[in-house]
Amino acid sequence: MAASSVARVRSTPRSLRPCPVRSGAVRNRQNAGPVAEREQQGSVASGDPIEGSAVYPAGSRVNERGHLELAGCDVVELAEEMGTPAYLYAEDDLRARARAYREAFERRSEDFEVLFASKSLPCTAAYRLFAEEGLSVDVASGGELHMALRAGFDPDRIHMHGNNKSDEEILFAARSGIRHLILDSFDEIERCERLLDSPQRVLIRVTPGIKPSTHSYVQTGQLDSKFGFGLEDGLAARAIERVLASEQLELVGLHAHIGSQIFELEPYALAIRALGELAGDWCKVVNVGGGLGVAYTAEDEPPSIDAYVDVKVRGVAEVFGPDVRILVEPGRSLVANAGVTAYRVGTVKEIPGIRTYVAVDGGMSDNLRPMLYGSRYEALVADRAAAPPDTLVTIAGMHCESGDILVRDANLAEPAVGDVLVTPATGAYGHAMASNYNGVPRPPVVFCRDGEARVVVRRETYDDLTARDV
Numbered sequence: 038m039a040a041s042s043v044a045r046v047r048s049t050p051r052s053l054r055p056c057p058v059r060s061g062a063v064r065n066r067q068n069a070g071p072v073a074e075r076e077q078q079g080s081v082a083s084g085d086p087i088e089g090s091a092v093y094p095a096g097s098r099v100n101e102r103g104h105l106e107l108a109g110c111d112v113v114e115l116a117e118e119m120g121t122p123a124y125l126y127a128e129d130d131l132r133a134r135a136r137a138y139r140e141a142f143e144r145r146s147e148d149f150e151v152l153f154a155s156k157s158l159p160c161t162a163a164y165r166l167f168a169e170e171g172l173s174v175d176v177a178s179g180g181e182l183h184m185a186l187r188a189g190f191d192p193d194r195i196h197m198h199g200n201n202k203s204d205e206e207i208l209f210a211a212r213s214g215i216r217h218l219i220l221d222s223f224d225e226i227e228r229c230e231r232l233l234d235s236p237q238r239v240l241i242r243v244t245p246g247i248k249p250s251t252h253s254y255v256q257t258g259q260l261d262s263k264f265g266f267g268l269e270d271g272l273a274a275r276a277i278e279r280v281l282a283s284e285q286l287e288l289v290g291l292h293a294h295i296g297s298q299i300f301e302l303e304p305y306a307l308a309i310r311a312l313g314e315l316a317g318d319w320c321k322v323v324n325v326g327g328g329l330g331v332a333y334t335a336e337d338e339p340p341s342i343d344a345y346v347d348v349k350v351r352g353v354a355e356v357f358g359p360d361v362r363i364l365v366e367p368g369r370s371l372v373a374n375a376g377v378t379a380y381r382v383g384t385v386k387e388i389p390g391i392r393t394y395v396a397v398d399g400g401m402s403d404n405l406r407p408m409l410y411g412s413r414y415e416a417l418v419a420d421r422a423a424a425p426p427d428t429l430v431t432i433a434g435m436h437c438e439s440g441d442i443l444v445r446d447a448n449l450a451e452p453a454v455g456d457v458l459v460t461p462a463t464g465a466y467g468h469a470m471a472s473n474y475n476g477v478p479r480p481p482v483v484f485c486r487d488g489e490a491r492v493v494v495r496r497e498t499y500d501d502l503t504a505r506d507v
């Protein structure tokens with residue numbers, strides 16, 4: 038990362054930045070050489086592998102220069118302007134996904150709430166955008182609550198999770214007037230009773246004993262879980278009894294989130310049926326969690342938002358009747374495919390007969406998912422976005438770990454030092470899980486729309502790395 042790019046981005050934080058190059062701009066390369074030749078191979082004449090891909094943000098395409106274009110912005114030029122790595126989002130795509138959820142509900146239900154699971158993209162601009170789109174929000178810590186409030190979320194639209202909320206977090210939530218505190222343990226029930234001096238609406242988080250096929254780290258609905266109260270072992274029923282007897286806690290409903298990146302719909306129906314065993318007159322709200330899977334690669338074919346909403350609405354109506362309010366809390370399916378990460382290639386190391394490593398200027402500090410879950414991603418040389426991806430390589434990060442591999446087998450169009458390399462579908466849990474490992478400043482978050490790009494979270498600087506020193 039060039040120091041100058043940090044300074045440039047810092048100098049106009051949060052400003053509206055016109056994209057330096059718009060689609061259709063005349064190309065003027067004085068130093069035409071091998072890279073320019075490769076660029077020409079990537080012209081639209083050879084077809085557009087991006088337009089219509091479910092992995093990239095809606096509206097992405099290969100522009101007349103053969104570059105990847107996102108929301109009307111040329112990604113190669115953006116990388117030059119903003120520096121790399123950078124998280125780039127198509128703002129309209131974020132909004133469209135929120136509307137798809139709302140409209141899918143509006144067609145089927147009169148009493149619903151769609152909550153943005155903000156752990157997937159905790160930045161103020163995202164909270165603000167989803168508030169503008171009429172969503173509610175789920176927060177999983179005092180920090181997320183702070184950001185939601187700062188973004189202007191009505192506290193009555195905020196719902197708080199956490200398997201180990203601190204005294205401070207419980208008090209912060211209650212005093213802010215949030216809608217629901219989602220109770221996760223008997224210790225928390227006692228803690229709330231000790232701390233709260235006025236009634237707080239609560240839901241009880243249930244682990245309904247359903248195990249969807251997804252990575253074990255993101256399965257959360259099975260009995261053996263750190264989250265919530267089990268159904269099979271009777272703890273959920275005991276928790277309900279306990280909270281109904283409480284003066285400070287007003288039990289209004291149930292919650293279950295069975296896991297994430299789920300491609301089947303049946304487990305949701307089973308989970309709702311299981312929750313039904315606990316229903317009573319007090320149950321006016323059923324929060325059926327998030328979990329809808331997304332396409333990280335072209336091979337992934339998740340169900341549509343509409344199909345997902347249909348199963349949940351029908352399930353809740355059948356089991357709990359028509360008068361119960363249904364809540365869902367999607368994270369990944371709102372933001373993952375609306376974002377890409379842009380890197381710069383720094384080295385290409387060929388080990389004859391073994392493999393070629395293409396190293397970029399980020400890695401596990403900006404996208405932990407490949408290392409945490411073995412997640413697979415696609416990659417693209419943004420400079421030659423339509424050129425044949427005929428070189429098999431391994432994309433490595435810049436961190437001091439052999440395991441810092443972003444994509445193990447990627448087919449790229451003759452990657453070279455200086456190229457802008459993009460990994461799509463990194464809009465969820467990338468910025469959220471970013472770290473300063475190896476003293477790397479965290480990347481900016483950039484929202485793109487109609488050919489304009491604005492920095493909504495600036496790049497960290499080296500001074501930020503020492504700012505907390507005392």
Ligand code: PLP
Nearest residue numbers: 154294297298327328367368369
């Ligand atoms: N709700 C809860 C309680 C969660 O723990 C999560 C994710 O971890 C979500 C919602 C969002 O899930 P997803 O991003 O899979 O939609």
